[in-house]
Amino acid sequence: MIKKFARNEVYVFLALLIVAVTPLILQKGEPFDPDDADTRLIIMSPHNETIRREFGEAFSEYWKEKTGEVVYMDWRTPGGTSEIRLILDGDFTRADERGDEGIGVDVLFGGGDYLFKKMASKGRLQKLDVFENQKQWFDGETGIRQSFTGEDCYGKDHQWVGVCLSRFGICYNVDGLKRLGIKAPENWDDLGDPRYFGHIALADPTKSGSVAKAFEMLIQQEIHKQLKTLSREAGESHEHMIDRAKSQGWTKGFQLIQKISANARYFTDSASKIPHDVAQGDAVAGMCVDFYGRAYNEKLKKADGTSRLQWVTPAGGTSTSVDPVAIFRGAQHPKIAQAFVEFLLTEKGQLLWNNKPGTPMGPKHHALRRLPVRPDLYTPERLQYFSDPGVMPYEGEPDFVYNPELTGELFNAMREAIKVMCIDTHDELRDAWETLIEHSDENGVMPPRALRNFSEVRSFSYKKTEELKRLLSKKSTKKESLRVVDKLNRLAANFRRSYEDSQKLAKQNK
């Protein structure tokens, strides 16, 4: 009995030992003990592990070479942009209450220019030395421009600077398209095709700033189209004509968003889920940022060079924006933080973004597939090491220029409106759309009255959205914020009713 017990104990112990030791055996390199470091740099970032590892290792080496000091890269990664914003809001509020200057974090790295503009406007960032120390990087034609395709590349008061470029586009699954019998999408319009019903992957624009931006560009494209086609009516002033284009384009944009949303399989809260689901065939197409599209395309490439996941830039419908870096006010390690920002803009720091692994100045483990912000680095001798030498963001005239004056003011109101019109009411929206599709004639023409009713977005016309914006901006007191919630609820109820009516009409083939 005792023997058996002892034997069992030995077995259990042995099994535990084997499992526990495996990672120790497989471990590559010495584990790094932060206590051995001379100093540390604290970085908050939504960047993925691949980017963190490459930049962490590269900067540590750079710093060691420069100063002889071992720096410990202390990454703080609470999640995506919205989690980071929550944490920062909480931390800064508490720091203010305590009278502290900073929050114990040095650098904010990644998250889209919207987050950085917000942080700068709240006075949470400090001036970057790189603009003074390396003036040539911001000089002339080959320097980083203040603005590109209408997007800011750095803050006007030099509190943040973009380090890499990205654009929004459409990723799609080739097999899925074949199954549905649809040709590859080329622009945002194509995603409204009813044959995509239940097969589009979208993200919630109130959760993700980058997705909201994509929706905004889609609307701007519609306004641009109107501006091109409209001509001045008799007695109409130029400003009035522009207003008319804005308002008509806005409505068309909203109607398109409504159709794409009706096709949506889901609205996820994490934008990186989209390319994965499309690659796995759970969705057929989706909105997704370029480097994810390129990474999955590469991963799934077969021996014959084809890949089931493709990514396209919607023609004339997307701008190129930057992913920035900034230093928080009251940073604990300001000197290293400034050096880190400068490193990101050096040739080495820039080429890490797109060089193939193992090439000179390239990443050690994985390709990052993003594009450097410095235009002067797109030279033939450097491009030979690029993962994507064919993508030349600065070449030729951009086919889309973001114009913040057209829609920028309404950015927040727009996402709330989309949430009300498409996400809160998604069940009814889908049901109505499905019925409309079922009751289309052989040419795919939907019952006209039902369709008209379905596409009625008057509650979110340009004018009404301006009103919503005013209401949202008055949310300073809690009573007013309740009024906003109440208003949005009522609007959602209206849309719900309208979708139900459309469904009834469609059933009667009206």
Place this chain on the structure above:
Amino acid sequence: MNNRRATIITVIVTAFFGVFFLYPVFDILKVAFTGDDGFTWDYLLTVFANPNYLEGLWNAFLLGTTSTLVTFLLALPLALAAYRWVFPGKKWLSILILAPLVLPPFVGAVGVKHILGVEGALNALLIDFGMMDAAAPNDWLGKSKFWGVVMMNALHLYPILFMNVLAALNKLDPAMEQAAQNLGASPWKRFRKITMPLCMPGIFAGGAIVFIWSFTELGVPLVFDYTQVAPVQIYDGIKDLSGSPTPYALVSVMLVISLVVFAVSKLLLGKNNLGTSPRPKASYTQKTLTGVQGWLASGLFLLVFVIAAVPHFGVIFLSVSGDWYGTIFPESMTMAHYSEGLGHPVVVGSIKNSLIYSLGATFLNVVLGLAIAWVIVRSKIWGRNVVDALMMLPLAVPGLVLAFGYRALSDGSFSWLVGASGDPMFLLILAYAVRRLPFVVRAAVAGLQQSDPVLEEAAMTLGASPKSTFMRVGLPLIGSSLAAGAILAFAFAMLEVSDSLILAQQTEHFPITKAIYALLSMLGNGHEVAAALGVWAMAFLAVAIIGAFVLLGRKGGGMFRL
């Protein structure tokens, strides 16, 4: 137990609970009740005026009840079969069906998606067998989301009910059933009138946890993109860039519903009308099933294991797959993800951290859980039922809310908990312990309810000190229940996600779940690499749990008499 000691214990445990649970939660929830001019009900009223939230609450409630019912239908036959019969392979099958306990939930979700996806293994299988048109594969996860969530909940949670019911059955005095049999009761009547009522505390203990868990479950609905359900609405609302207090009001509604359901069901189910029975003098003589009957029983266990292990298989295959798309098994196999995942610099440290956090939390849980269960069952002090209900609350608070509460706590009056280096060890141990305390409390309460205080009184009368009475009589009597609770607490602490994501900020303090989460975000093969680390975590937990069974099984009557 005298009342003075009960009061002291109650005060200590309630103080702990108050500081580390109620205070941080209320600190967060007060947002929901503070208007421009102080206290307000307005936000709460908005919840009830919003058809989305009402639908979300209703759906959550339906999910809770349906999941509990399905879990019950799954766990009860298994527990009864394990209690009554001996059948081929029983020892291993009874351990195998605990498989859900070892799976990190979000890794499991990744695995499930590869099986149930449009181009997943199941559709590939059906197409190969000619049962599905390859041109129109079914979108299992896109359609019937509700039942998908119920299925995942039930398959994930049935071990809780199984362990609780089996522990309760093992403490039944077979004499009761024999007496009923002698008096001519049919097997069904015996089950209904004797067995069921006697193990009601166990059923209630497990059922309450399963209900509240699936009522407030966030991860599974998120995976299925089932967004019209209250926990997801809360999660979305908190993350919403507008910063509205309404989601916090919704949290308080969920807390109240959880409490009411707990109280009502306790009133209806939690009472053991037949009173406590003395420690059974003999154990139930199990019937050995042979031939077809035996294999049928084994088949039932095997079937449940296979279905419950679908996510595990998904994760295992994914961890070795080159590409897995439109085929039953991965098209190509590789071990590269293991070398990359397990070799990653963050892994070794995270394993050490996880063990420290989880063992610390489990220890704290056993001490606190036992103390409070003692007060609830054995003492007569006023308000012990309130304490009982309070202890269930951690299950009803979304992990995210608690995590933000702790963050505020550690930043404010309790900054000493993290120290200068920012090490969240104590914070995470406390957070894990608070979140898993209900398991241990429920298990210990059920154990105590079924063991007869007369035995302890006898020991006291014979001159044993309270300490030795407890150590030599009380504890051994409830040992198996307590061990079941502790194992659950340990396993779930190892797999804890939301606290870890928010509270462990620096790489050097990551627990294993956060390391897996970090690897998941690797560009390109993140899912496969994370799956490899997930398989490791599964193997480790499996060995640890089986080890605990093997070792405990030797002591006094065995844990579940395997």
